[in-house]
Amino acid sequence: MDAVVGESQITYDARGLVEVDDTVLGVAVVKDGKATIDASELTTRKINLELRSLVYEQGIEDVTILNPGGKHSLGVGILTRCKMTFEGSLGYFACGVIDGPEVTINGRVGWSACENMMSGVVVINGNAGSLTGAAIRGGDLVIKGRVGARTGIDQKGGTIIITGAAGSNTGFMMQRGRQLILGDVGPHLGDSMYDGIIYVGGKVKSLGADCVPGEMTEEDNEFVARKMGLYDLGTPPELQKFVCGKKLYNYDNLEPSERKLVL
Amino acid sequence: MSNDHSVSNPRKDPEKIVSIDSEYLTGKRFAYQEDISEIDGIDLQESTPGGDINWLEDITLLEEEGTPAVFDRYSNSFLKIYYDIPAGREDEVARKVLIKHLQSGNSYGTVLKERYAKFAQPELGPWVKGSRIVGDNYVPPVLEGWEAPEGH
Numbered sequence: 393m394d395a396v397v398g399e400s401q402i403t404y405d406a407r408g409l410v411e412v413d414d415t416v417l418g419v420a421v422v423k424d425g426k427a428t429i430d431a432s433e434l435t436t437r438k439i440n441l442e443l444r445s446l447v448y449e450q451g452i453e454d455v456t457i458l459n460p461g462g463k464h465s466l467g468v469g470i471l472t473r474c475k476m477t478f479e480g481s482l483g484y485f486a487c488g489v490i491d492g493p494e495v496t497i498n499g500r501v502g503w504s505a506c507e508n509m510m511s512g513v514v515v516i517n518g519n520a521g522s523l524t525g526a527a528i529r530g531g532d533l534v535i536k537g538r539v540g541a542r543t544g545i546d547q548k549g550g551t552i553i554i555t556g557a558a559g560s561n562t563g564f565m566m567q568r569g570r571q572l573i574l575g576d577v578g579p580h581l582g583d584s585m586y587d588g589i590i591y592v593g594g595k596v597k598s599l600g601a602d603c604v605p606g607e608m609t610e611e612d613n614e615f616v617a618r619k620m621g622l623y624d625l626g627t628p629p630e631l632q633k634f635v636c637g638k639k640l641y642n643y644d645n646l647e648p649s650e651r652k653l654v655l
Numbered sequence: 656m657s658n659d660h661s662v663s664n665p666r667k668d669p670e671k672i673v674s675i676d677s678e679y680l681t682g683k684r685f686a687y688q689e690d691i692s693e694i695d696g697i698d699l700q701e702s703t704p705g706g707d708i709n710w711l712e713d714i715t716l717l718e719e720e721g722t723p724a725v726f727d728r729y730s731n732s733f734l735k736i737y738y739d740i741p742a743g744r745e746d747e748v749a750r751k752v753l754i755k756h757l758q759s760g761n762s763y764g765t766v767l768k769e770r771y772a773k774f775a776q777p778e779l780g781p782w783v784k785g786s787r788i789v790g791d792n793y794v795p796p797v798l799e800g801w802e803a804p805e806g807h
Contacts (some may be wrong), residue, residue, distance in 0.1 A: 428798065444775065448775060448777060448788055449788065451785065469774065469776075471776045471777060471781065472776075472777050472780065473784065492704055493704070494705060510710065510728075511704060511709055511710035511781060512709070512710075512781075513704055513705040513709070517736050529710070529713075529728065530709065530713055531704070531705070531710050532705055532709065549710065549711070549713035618707065622705075622706045622707060635807075642758070645775050
């Protein structure tokens with residue numbers, strides 16, 4: 393295999409943003425309709441090109457990526473229904489801007505995992521960095537571990553589930569959707585949130601501006617039980633619910649065009 | 656789709672508008688906006704990834720200009736529903752209308768992909784299996800009479 397190894401051997405565009413060569417190497421091993429990519433000798437772009445070729449052009453619906461080696465931006469922009477499994481840790485912006493895939497990551501992830509996710513399911517069997525699920529619009533993002541700061545910042549929909557603890561400013565400027573945090577949460581939970589619901593099973597260090605306690609309803613209990621059952625998370629603990637106090641901002645006062653930005 | 660209806664736009668560009676609906680963008684109204692039986696075959700669970708209805712949990716029946724409507728996030732527009740919705744089925748009908756709209760390729764965001772998508776992607780995204788790939792041959796538009804500055 394003539395795959396490029398090492399940063400010094402990659403040719404980038406003038407801005408240093410992207411590897412110029414967009415040749416699909418075709419190194420995946422396909423067997424019984426499932427594909428396996430050994431990413432150890434591949435660059436980020438080659439891995440993503442291989443992935444897209446498999447799920448878009450070859451109709452493969454189940455891809456396993458071995459040895460991702462903590463590379464950044466893997467599995468981004470996949471806009472179709474498929475299954476992807478990463479056997480190892482990923483770097484920044486893992487699986488961002490996806491719409492439809494069901495992803496399992498058997499490792500840790502860096503900053504901004506699943507940012508701008510539209511739909512699908514991502515299960516991370518490990519810890520995640522800050523900004524996890526930033527601006528997520530839909531789908532389920534499950535982190536079986538701890539997360540850093542500002543989880544679900546600008547969240548516009550979907551569900552983020554965290555089995556461990558979450559850092560500061562969790563749910564910052566959240567606009568819709570739900571977060572279920574089974575562990576403790578750092579300071580400024582739900583700061584400046586517009587809408588949405590945050591459930592917390594552990595202790596909350598402090599609430600952010602306009603984040604107030606809410607009352608658990610039958611609908612909330614059904615939702616939590618269903619999601620925890622779906623991801624084998626056991627029996628729901630006693631939860632606290634937090635919502636927007638609507639003192640800072642209210643949709644009724646927004647221009648219709650502004651309102652659409654958060655729908 | 657064959658059973659759509661052209662509609663006349665009461666508003667013309669560049670008139671400022673604050674409400675943009677699907678009919679304004681596409682110039683058409685679709686059968687599933689007028690006949691509930693058009694959405695009979697839609698299976699919400701089947702249409703979405705994961706073990707439940709996934710992203711559709713955030714989709715509910717809303718109202719636009721006094722008419723029941725569902726919001727299409729892929730075109731940032733409302734899709735109005737013109738029939739009486741049975742009580743208790745409001746969100747279900749809204750979700751099915753939206754899925755039908757997306758699977759039919761009638762969302763304005765989908766319509767724009769053919770011309771503007773810069774990266775290869777399935778035309779009908781995750782809603783229809785095996786849809787054709789668009790955006791794999793993007794050519795940037797060229798402004799007539801414009802020449803790149805020397806050195807670019």
